[in-house]
Amino acid sequence: WDLGAAELDSNTAYYSRKQHAFVDYTQFFGAIYLGNPFPTTPGATGTVYVADHQDNFYQEIRLASKDAAAPLVWNAGVYFEHLNENNIQFEYDPSLNAQYLAANGVPFCTPAVPCPNGVVYYQPYAREIDQQSAVFGELRVKIRPSLQLTTGVRVSHDYYRGQSLSGGPDGAGATLVEDHSASENPVTPKAVLAWQPGHDTLYYLSAAKGYRVGGTNNDFGVVPSCVPGLITLGVQPGPDGKYHSQTTYGSDSLWSYELGTKQTTLEHRLQINASLFLIDWRNIQQSVYLPSCGDSFTSNLGHARSSGGDLEVLYRPIEALTLDVTAARTEAKYTATTCLPGLSVTAAGCSSSAGVVGGPIATQGDHLVAAPWSFVASGEFLAPGVGAGRPYLRIDYQYSTAQRTLLPSQDPNNGNADTTILGLPVVATLGLRGGFRWSGADVSLFVQNALNTHPLLFSSRDTNGTDPLYFNHTDRPRTIGVTGTYRF
Template structure:
């Protein structure tokens, strides 16, 4: 039973921490400098409006973090970012993931997203389908900052920003000064494996004022906590199977041939290899003792890598600035899942007793995106009218393959049913070894023009707004073969021309206060569905007849209304950001599962009302003490139900997704002086996500979206602490995460189908201790 950290590891971590802390002269009691003044809350500059502005001046609900604050919070990925950001939710099953802002949720398995992901000014756009079921999420290393923009951002960031946008802003090469950043980390998780990281970044001028560079590289191992003990003889028995390795690299040059022209080519590369999904078998596990067990015959590894070259060119023309961003995203991903015990359930056959009858789901996808943006903006920060106009083009090609590798399927069918595969299903194996083969592809095109402006009516009152005109086209194909799907082929297309405006009225009684009201439209394109061939099941077509036309689904859209304020109070010692919002969401795109067809399709099912607020407070009440609160509340329910024919899918008052109503992050950090020009700090942070105890369509037996296999996520509360010492750019700290040992299991499914590969859930990371060292110069 591996409940405690091993004694050897505990002694190793404790000795290392003690040696590092005492080496910089930690006294028995920290001594404060009596004449040190109370500091102001740090001011952050953001580019949410594609102009550099103080966060305090932007009439949008934004959470922004620089790399120092992310390091102190121990945030290394989007999951950690969501834990500290109001309104942001991240869910992952290992096969699918989903990023949601303010309850505007996309389907986790299929269709277009509702949250835009950007690296600098480059979108990581995608359309989920076979083989493409995860959002590309950058890891967090060598960043200038992260900006989370809440509410629809379609005017400047396109249709994928229906609920909001998450922007990863990288450090740009300097032409005048050198700088660098390095980070190393080692951590041990209760009952799990070691985690460790090493990365470095450096940049500066090659030719003063003419040519500069920035290069970074990082490797990270996240240790696993799930052990696999196969229930079938001959299977995998391995501890800590769900570990992952991440390799990230970025290189950029800045060239200024003249004083007003800067050309910046850059390259971002990321490769994430996961040894096994973190799904557990609930019956075999004991979460209370942090024993997480899977019982699969095989592991389910995955790999997701993307390559993002881009070229940014800016030309300062005096009164205006011209910017061009050209980018090409190349992404390849593959995933597998053990279907050995699931395939027999599909064909109503006996469960296998030997590894010879293995079946493995294989998902493979490629994504190739080309995008080009041009924009022109005025440069005078004191101008009464500030404006940006631009044009955008994108072509995205996504190809995905879903196949079930079952090399002994013919012998299994013959021995179980006394028939050949062709006799039982009417179709033979695909390529001799696949019981199912399907290929799906999308070609999405977008062309758009946008304008965004702010006009000062008086010194204190301004009106801001913009509009984006887009034309979207999607072409789609599908082919299928094999006994579990039959021969099928399909082609489809969809077009739309959305207009997404926004407007806000802004009042600034002083430089340090902003009040605003705004309205903005969000839009998501429609598309074509994969035909449901029914896994060769005779009842499929009968079931489909009650749904009408399932070949396509229409666009959905929303209007978001927001009132907010941003204030810097008491001489900059207190910063308060608050907003309240109401969203009317029409014609919601939702996933419909047809059990008789063992498949699903997207349809437009009902309208929703989303209400809530976000609140962020940062205060330095006394010398050396910083307190922070980030909280949000979201209520997202159907305001109008929907039915297809006689089939009722959603009802008024039901939740549209399993979004936690409350998320709260509170932190306290105290710093103190140490000898030898060193300083220390202690940081304690608590992160809370509430359970959504509302009614859901998937829990209502009278709804066609009823799915008793799904379980509502529980409340999660994790308490973290960090103690560090800084000196001459070095920061060495020891940390403990999930001190209270929250043992929640998330995203649980409990399908009655024997061998369903997604039965179970994945655990919250157990109690973890570690050591982090960073250096900035």
């Protein structure tokens, strides 16, 4: 709506999704309960049915000044979102009870905790609600014609709640009802100082705070097979004598700082973009894996710092040819050793009043997942026009160096680490594309992963220790295809 000196905008969105899947859990049940992920009984299979239903609503109302060239430009508004998700899960293996009895000498299913029709776990209801209300504002001031300062702030109230009903021998046993909730009031400011001494030159300095909303966990301490994993991390028995995992976790936050420049020269044929960044990340939301049962929960653990920079050069030696080269450096690591809440860090591990009780989640110096160096080079050639269109050829090459330091999940100092998992390898990918563009249409033939390389990008297994079954992930093989797009 045009209000004269200002403009009022309203944005409303609703998103609904339903999805269903059947997952093969044969090897998982074998690894967790039978000590062997490979099936030994012909026809014995474990199947999991999962269903997820989301209904999300978003609303933003924003009032903004209209003259973008004015000395003072502003906007302010309110925001609301309500996210509602329900997850259903049923695990089915009619042969697991007999196999478990043969392997362990005791039944998996009992009269107190039966497996009706082979159902070993049921979760007909697991609902998560995230609700956020926020106000925000931003102000841009021209200090001088070539110098401007932008400041902004967002204040929100976040509420999250998790409710679930579950049971079965692969869970807590008897039916368990859980209901956990929490709320927070994060404040996230930002500031950007930009200096543009000429039309083709820009320097900027920015600082901004970000956050990620917290959430809820199920209490995996009530699952008997999860208890060994909790003990390894130092979890102590509660007043009821049982081990409990964390049922809520808060938001994590970071401050990011960036110094950069954008330069254009040689009659706009050469463009140089460069930046340096520093990110200070606190109360990191981490997934804590429990290999004894294959489950995980989220906790706020640790402090990390990431620094680096990038340099991009775009050059058009002739009108029809564009070359683009980018180099980036990233160093991201934990700055302190972290333990589960309630435990303190000592030279020997994570300690409570009873002494050393477990291993840390991350050790000072452990790195986050990131290639130390990455390079991207591309070139595009536009051939002479044919009628109203132009044929083109494009090549893209990406290269990243190998990981040379340990991740928390690989560090033997940490509880539940798996030292057999390898780090990120060298990754090199070549892409080719040739096509024809005319009047908003683009039809092209492409080749992805033209070199057909297969680096081991990621490896995992259901449990640590003697589990010999690894799941390896690599790049998609060489793929050839045709794409067509039209832009209105």
